[in-house]
Amino acid sequence: MAKLNLLLLLVLLVCALGLVTSQHQARKLFSRLEAEQGRARELEIEYGQLQLESSTWGLHARVERIASGTLGLRAPDPRRVRVIELRDAAARQ
Amino acid sequence: MSAASASALVRLPVWRARFVLFAFLAAFGVLVARAVYLQALKTGFLQEKGDARYSRLLEVPATRGRILDRNGDALAISTPVKSVWAIPEDVKASPAQRQRLSALLDMVPRELEQKLSRNSQDFVYLRRQISPEAAARVAELGIPGLYQHREFRRYYPGGETTAHVVGFTGVEDAGQEGMELAFQASLAGSPGSRRVIKDRLGHVVEDVESVRSAQDGKDLRLAIDGKIQGLAFAALRNAVETHRAKAGAMVAFDARSGEVLALANVPTYNPNNRAKLSGAQLRNRVITDLFEPGSTLKPFTVALAMELGRVTPQTVIQTAPGTLTIARYTIHDAHPSGALTAAQIIQKSSNVGAAKIALSLPREEMHELYRRLGFGITPQLGFPGEASGKVRDAKTWRPIEQATMAYGHGISVSLLQLARAYSVFARDGDLVALSLVKTGMTAAGRRVLSAETARAMREMLEAAVQPGGTAPRARIMGWRVAGKTGTAHKQEKGGYAAHKYVSSFVGFAPASDPRLVIAVMIDEPGAGQHYGGAVAAPVFAQIMQGALRLMNVPQDAPLEPLGLPGEIEAAKEST
Numbered sequence: 287m288a289k290l291n292l293l294l295l296l297v298l299l300v301c302a303l304g305l306v307t308s309q310h311q312a313r314k315l316f317s318r319l320e321a322e323q324g325r326a327r328e329l330e331i332e333y334g335q336l337q338l339e340s341s342t343w344g345l346h347a348r349v350e351r352i353a354s355g356t357l358g359l360r361a362p363d364p365r366r367v368r369v370i371e372l373r374d375a376a377a378r379q
Numbered sequence: 380m381s382a383a384s385a386s387a388l389v390r391l392p393v394w395r396a397r398f399v400l401f402a403f404l405a406a407f408g409v410l411v412a413r414a415v416y417l418q419a420l421k422t423g424f425l426q427e428k429g430d431a432r433y434s435r436l437l438e439v440p441a442t443r444g445r446i447l448d449r450n451g452d453a454l455a456i457s458t459p460v461k462s463v464w465a466i467p468e469d470v471k472a473s474p475a476q477r478q479r480l481s482a483l484l485d486m487v488p489r490e491l492e493q494k495l496s497r498n499s500q501d502f503v504y505l506r507r508q509i510s511p512e513a514a515a516r517v518a519e520l521g522i523p524g525l526y527q528h529r530e531f532r533r534y535y536p537g538g539e540t541t542a543h544v545v546g547f548t549g550v551e552d553a554g555q556e557g558m559e560l561a562f563q564a565s566l567a568g569s570p571g572s573r574r575v576i577k578d579r580l581g582h583v584v585e586d587v588e589s590v591r592s593a594q595d596g597k598d599l600r601l602a603i604d605g606k607i608q609g610l611a612f613a614a615l616r617n618a619v620e621t622h623r624a625k626a627g628a629m630v631a632f633d634a635r636s637g638e639v640l641a642l643a644n645v646p647t648y649n650p651n652n653r654a655k656l657s658g659a660q661l662r663n664r665v666i667t668d669l670f671e672p673g674s675t676l677k678p679f680t681v682a683l684a685m686e687l688g689r690v691t692p693q694t695v696i697q698t699a700p701g702t703l704t705i706a707r708y709t710i711h712d713a714h715p716s717g718a719l720t721a722a723q724i725i726q727k728s729s730n731v732g733a734a735k736i737a738l739s740l741p742r743e744e745m746h747e748l749y750r751r752l753g754f755g756i757t758p759q760l761g762f763p764g765e766a767s768g769k770v771r772d773a774k775t776w777r778p779i780e781q782a783t784m785a786y787g788h789g790i791s792v793s794l795l796q797l798a799r800a801y802s803v804f805a806r807d808g809d810l811v812a813l814s815l816v817k818t819g820m821t822a823a824g825r826r827v828l829s830a831e832t833a834r835a836m837r838e839m840l841e842a843a844v845q846p847g848g849t850a851p852r853a854r855i856m857g858w859r860v861a862g863k864t865g866t867a868h869k870q871e872k873g874g875y876a877a878h879k880y881v882s883s884f885v886g887f888a889p890a891s892d893p894r895l896v897i898a899v900m901i902d903e904p905g906a907g908q909h910y911g912g913a914v915a916a917p918v919f920a921q922i923m924q925g926a927l928r929l930m931n932v933p934q935d936a937p938l939e940p941l942g943l944p945g946e947i948e949a950a951k952e953s954t
Binding site: 345346347364365369 | 442534
């Protein structure tokens with residue numbers, strides 16, 4: 287009887303320690319999850335800022351100013367543009 | 380001896396045992412009572428106190444949705460910024476630190492002192508919405524009593540180009556104008572909250588429950604095409620400057636889907652920096668302003684007459700001597716001609732001809748047509764402050780009014796309504812519903828005219844931009860264009876101002892299979908020219924040419940250089 291009790295006590299102890307460890311593990315994992323979620327938010331914000339930047343750099347007015355001013359580009363004369371009908375292109379292949 | 384003593388021990392007085400037993404029972408009873416009191420009666424209070432030690436309710440902020448153009452380019456994005464605030468009593472900073480702080484916050488040192496000296500207040504914003512970098516440098520100063528919190532600020536990369544469509548938000552991140560206001564509910568989302576357990580150091584160690592999950596605002600994809608918008612805005616601003624006009628407005632939409640591809644106003648404002656805003660800058664002249672459209676209404680009068688079988692494009696109407704007197708009013712033609720066919724009345728834009736045709740029509744029919752074209756009715760775009768325009772009840776029309784309405788006076792519409800009405804000609808007789816939000820599909824229209832009438836009118840409108848018409852400058856190389864000019868005297872103090880005009884042009888292209896409808900309006904051109912064909916038509920042509928190229932619309936006209944009219948011919952450009 288006493289032996290059984292002792293055994294049960296031992297089992298109880300092991301279980302209790304296991305519980306403590308798993309709880310600790312869970313919290314550690316959770317804090318990592320939190321950190322990663324925080325990072326995801328930061329990246330989301332950075333993505334927004336980069337999008338903002340790209341929109342600002344890619345502004346039509348700016349592109350046109352640089353194209354015609356710095357690079358000396360201009361829209362081609364419509365007479366020198368060849369229009370290709372997609373249907374024809376598909377038929378030729 | 381031992382037996383005696385043992386019996387002496389046994390023979391203790393009975394009351395002693397009972398007393399001890401009673402004492403134990405009483406103590407136990409007290410414990411039970413206390414337990415019941417704590418567990419059953421005060422449990423709520425205790426639970427609360429316990430939770431307050433470690434459980435926290437965290438606010439989960441929702442990010443405001445982005446506004447994108449039809450190609451996915453950002454027109455409005457929220458990004459976090461910091462606001463610096465202080466509890467003046469707690470602030471302990473050396474003079475050098477204060478100097479640094481005022482420099483970082485871009486403030487005059489005296490202003491900073493003033494804010495910090497207000498002892499009565501226990502909370503004062505030093506600067507709202509500064510960049511995260513500047514905020515980090517403020518934090519590095521390590522001044523006690525100085526705090527920061529995160530806010531969102533809205534940025535508009537399109538700036539003044541898209542200001543009138545997109546609108547803007549206020550400091551509290553709520554929409555104040557334009558689409559920001561119209562779609563406030565879906566853009567804003569709703570912040571959530573969650574209950575967590577925090578340890579002694581303030582780290583979150585466990586997520587207990589999500590009280591309300593945060594709903595981020597939904598992105599809004601507009602029908603606007605950033606490139607066409609940019610092109611249109613530049614052309615419009617250029618024209619307003621060249622003609623020293625008071626204002627200008629334009630709208631362009633896809634004839635098939637009814638999606639508004641560009642909508643621009645001059646003067647405009649920069650939504651990123653709204654320090655000095657005037658009402659004139661804020662006004663969205665396309666949607667919320669009304670004007671008398673002038674001759675751009677003539678095609679509808681003639682179309683109705685054709686629909687009712689009163690005229691054909693070949694019917695000859697005498698417009699000589701260029702004036703028509705009804706009661707005590709006289710209608711004038713800018714350039715008197717003789718007998719004109721109905722088609723020539725549109726081409727030359729004869730007021731007298733249009734008035735004569737209108738007078739042959741029942742006024743109820745004209746009124747009904749205007750209603751069916753959407754005049755006098757809110758366009759239902761979902762945009763704040765849409766103007767519905769004014770069309771008076773047909774019963775109150777006198778003949779002179781019926782005659783002037785034929786060429787667009789005595790009726791007021793918004794530029795958007797006018798452009799939309801032209802979809803009737805561009806779409807074989809049905810009126811399309813416009814949308815500022817991308818739909819990506821062909822829109823069904825509501826029939827207003829028969830397809831035959833619409834096609835015939837398309838030909839007549841094409842003639843109006845040919846040499847001999849009122850707007851040869853509206854033509855572009857490669858595509859056939861159709862459209863109508865308008866030059867209206869401005870209304871002022873109950874009458875018409877002699878030298879103040881609104882010049883407009885509404886048209887579409889390619890004429891063989893219309894894809895794009897554009898309306899341009901220039902308010903009070905002040906540099907000599909004021910006819911729609913000279914002021915508004917070139918803007919139309921410039922935008923149309925670029926937009927058709929961007930939209931990859933197949934060409935339907937031979938590529939020949941256009942003979943632009945010389946000065947003499949330009950002078951003939953009429954209303």
